Amino acid sequence: MESSSSRFRFRDLPEMENCTQSDSDSASDLSSVSSDRDDESDLQSMTGKGIKHLCSELLELKAASSEEFHKHIFSNYSAFVRIFEEVGHVESELMQLKNHVVTQKRLVSDLVDGIYFKVLSKETIDLVIEESGCEELLPISKLEAHANDVLETLDTLLSENRIDEALSLIELEDENLQRLRFEEDCLVDELRLFSSAVSERKAMLILQLTMVAENPRIAAPELQKALVGLCRLGDSHLATQLLIKYYHSRIASGIHNFQASKSFLHKVYIRELSKFVFSMISQAARSFVMLYGETSPYALELIQWARQETKVFGACFDKYVKTISEISGGLSTAVEAVQFAMSFCSLLETQRLVLRPYLIKRIRPCMEEVLDKHLDHFKKVIDIFTATDAWVLGRYLVSGIMNEGCSSMVVGQQPEYCLLTNSGRKFVTLLQSITVDVTPLFSLQIEGSIVSGLMNLFKKYIDILERAINCEIAVAETNNSRLYLANSVQQQVSILANLSALEQLFSSMVRSIFKGVSDVNSELMKIHPVEVQVKELDSCISFIQEASCRLRALFCEQFILKIMSVKTSYKLTPASSVDGPGESSMFHGVMPSLAFQVLFLELRKLEKLSEDNIFEVDWLLELLRELIEAVFVWVSNNKENWDIDGENMTVELPLNFKQFVLDVQFLVEISKYGGYFSNNPLFLLNLMKSALLSTELDPRRYLSLSRARTPSFFLKEMSMMIYGL
Structure with missing residues (x-):
């Protein structure tokens, strides 16, 4: 600063002398010529220039001083830092001196006490010693x-x-x-x-x-060191509580950050959240082991805390799953979330922390709700693809509509091809895709809900088939929904064949589900023993069989009502025209009822369908046996159509009884001709006996009807006339 000032002063000295000389000259001029105004203005201008020049010099001086000040600061900064560090050392030395002063003070106090005892008389000291003993x-x-x-x-x-x-x-x-x-x-x-x-x-x-x-910014190693110290001091309970508090705080802040981030709306959210939560629980368990050893059991507080954190995660999982509003892909996204949660939770079992039961308990209700929502949607899908079905059978490869696990089972029980209608093929494909999608949910032990949902879908489809067969009900119920009615017998039989194939495929699906449950979760056997699974499986299969039998019974009922609604038209031969005695001659010239003639023609049409390879022979033969049995039951329950009352029976039968016996005999001949009961002829005989007993006729008296020539001859005539046989 001095060099700068001197530099400016030495530089300004000549100018100042000039300025002084000019001032003196000006003073002399003023004294000599005071009235000259021009000289006065020159003086003022010279004074202003001097002031401006002085101001500029002052500004330069200020800038130079500032520059010198900053140079001094930069040059002395390192010395300042060194002094600051020395101050820290001085503080520590002062602390040591303070402790030293405390020690010296204590020593001085002890010295004073010692001198005090020396001052005491020897007698007093001896007395004190004697009293203390x-x-x-x-x-x-x-x-x-x-x-x-x-x-x-x-x-x-x-x-x-x-x-x-x-x-x-x-x-x-x-x-x-x-x-x-x-x-x-x-x-x-x-x-x-x-x-x-x-x-x-x-x-x-x-x-x-x-x-x-309890420091919120403490690192895990420092926390572990502090907890070890507490355990060494004998306060293990406090160490466990602080450990739980630390990891609870970490999990709570982590969940908050995840929910606040944009990843909440993406599939990676639940994966990262599962990984984070169960990783924190795992770290807490490892910290506990480091404190108490491998063989030490987990404290009850730690186990309860882990279960509570699992409950918190379950609430986050429920919130996330409920945000998946879209139907398309929503179920698969929820199932993926379950897979992530269960996989990360299962990793804790290597540390002897079994939290899966508690996790299942928390996330199972929301997954059942999601499953029910999607199953309701699938019911609408079934309504859509059945609305365009014309009920015509097609041959489909089983391996083309079933996965490998189910198709292998089906192939062992039925041919490689299966007969399905268009809606049947779509329905079994839908069931198969649902089963594949929900297979990971077996770990949640909700196979009962899955099977129940599939059964409800099957029941929904059967209800649609029933409406298609039962035309009278369907007309009233299908005003608001499109549905092709099965008006022809061939369409109705196609529906039954379609249902029969679906029954076998669905049974295989259910068996694969229970098999998959045992493969995915072996611990399930402890909760659901084999007997329980077999009972559930049998219940499901029984439901399917009952539904199929109910639809077949409806078909038989509709078929019989349609056939028997044909007006009866037959011609009786007068008694005088009978050629001779005997039971066989009393029916000479009498024709079976027109309804039974139509029944024979319809049965022959159905038999021809198997000959054309439209239906399987064995299956169609079983259906015809059920149909004949239903006809016998209908005859026994509707004998009033022949005006039979069983009273005032004479040796010579009335014409209505003759017609009844002839129709029953004709029905027996139809069954024999078609070979429906060739494997069990006694069953047909029992059906005939039941029909005759219903009218109080003695079956033994009319057993010869099975050998009558007129009905069988009529059958041959009709076959030759219609089919050229």
Whole structure:
């Protein structure tokens, strides 16, 4: 600064002299010529220039001084930092001096006490010794000195935050105290005071470690070190509580951050959240093992905390799944979420933490709700693809509509091809895709809900088939929905064949579901034994069979009502025209009822369908047997159509009885001709007996009807006329 000022001063000196000289000259001029105005203006202009020049010099001086100031700051910064560091060292030295002063103060106090005892008279000292009854003062002095040294050292270590050293010293003194309690020459009062003082320092150290562990910004290694210290001090319960508190805080903040992020609306959200939550639980378990050892069982508080965190995760899972509003792909997304959660939760089992049952309990209700929602949607899908079905059978490869696991089972029970209508093929494909999608949900042990949902879809489809067959009901119920009615017998039989194939395919699906449950979760066998699974499987299959039988019975009922609604038209031959006696001659010239003639023609049409390879022969033959059996039952229950009352029976039968017997005989001949009961002829005989007994006729008297020639001859005539046989 001085060099700068001097530089400006030396530079300005000539100018200042010139300015002084000019001022003196101006003064002389003014004194000589005071009235000259031009000289006065020249003086003013010279003064202004001087002022401006002075201001500019002042500004330059200021800039130079600022530059010099900054140079001084930069040059002295390192010295300032060094001084600041030295101040820290000085503070630590001051602390040490303070502790030293405390120590010296204590020593001075002890010295004063010693001098005080010396001042006392010898007689007084002897008297005190005799009253105390203690002949040796050396052990007491050693204990007091040791206690003072220990307490002083502990105070120093605590003040300097040297936790490890303080822990080691406290542990050592605890052992010493335990040893001194068994020594006879040690005073109890002194020992109790020393123990109390050590306990006070131990409480201070516990408080200090607790404050460290409760620091929200503490790192995991530092936390572990503080918890180990608490365990060494004998407060394991507090260490466990602090451990739980730390990881609970981590999980809560992590969940909050996940929900606040944009990933909440993406599929990766639940995967990352599952990974984070169960990873934190895993870290907490590892920290517990580090504190208490591998063989130590988990504390009840830790297990309860892990279950509570699983419950919190379940609430987050439920919230996420309910945000999946779209039907297309929503079920698969929810199933993927289940897979992520279950997989990460299962990893904890290697650490002997079994949380899957609690996780299943929390997420199963929401998954059942999602499943029900999608199953309701699939019911609407069934309505859509059945509306355009014309009920015509097609041959489809089983392996083309079923997966490998189910198709292999089906192939062993039925041909490689199956007969299905268009809606049947779509329906079984839908069931198969649903089964594949929900297979991961077997781990949630909701196979009962899955099978029940599939059964409800099957029931929905059967109801549609029933409406298609039962035309009268369908006309009233299908005003608001499109549905092609099965008006022809061939369409109705196609529906039954379609249902029969679906029955076998669906049974295979259900069996594969229960098999998959056992493969996915072996622990399920403990909850659902084999007997329970077999019972559930049998119940499901029985439901399908009952539904199929109900639809077949409806078909038979509709078929019989349609046939028997044909007006009866037959011609009886007068009694005088009978050629001779005998049971066989009394029906000569009598024709079966027109309805039974139509029945024969319709049955022959159905038989021809198997000949054209439209239906399977064995299946169609079974259907025809059921149909004939239903006809016999209908005849037994509707004998009033022949005006039979069973009263005033004479040797010569009335014409209505003759017609009834002839129709029953004709029905028997139809069955024999078609070979419907060739494997069990006694069953046909029992049906005939039941029909005759219903009218109080003696079956033994009319068994010869089976050998009558007129009905069988009529059958041959009709066959030759219609089919050219």
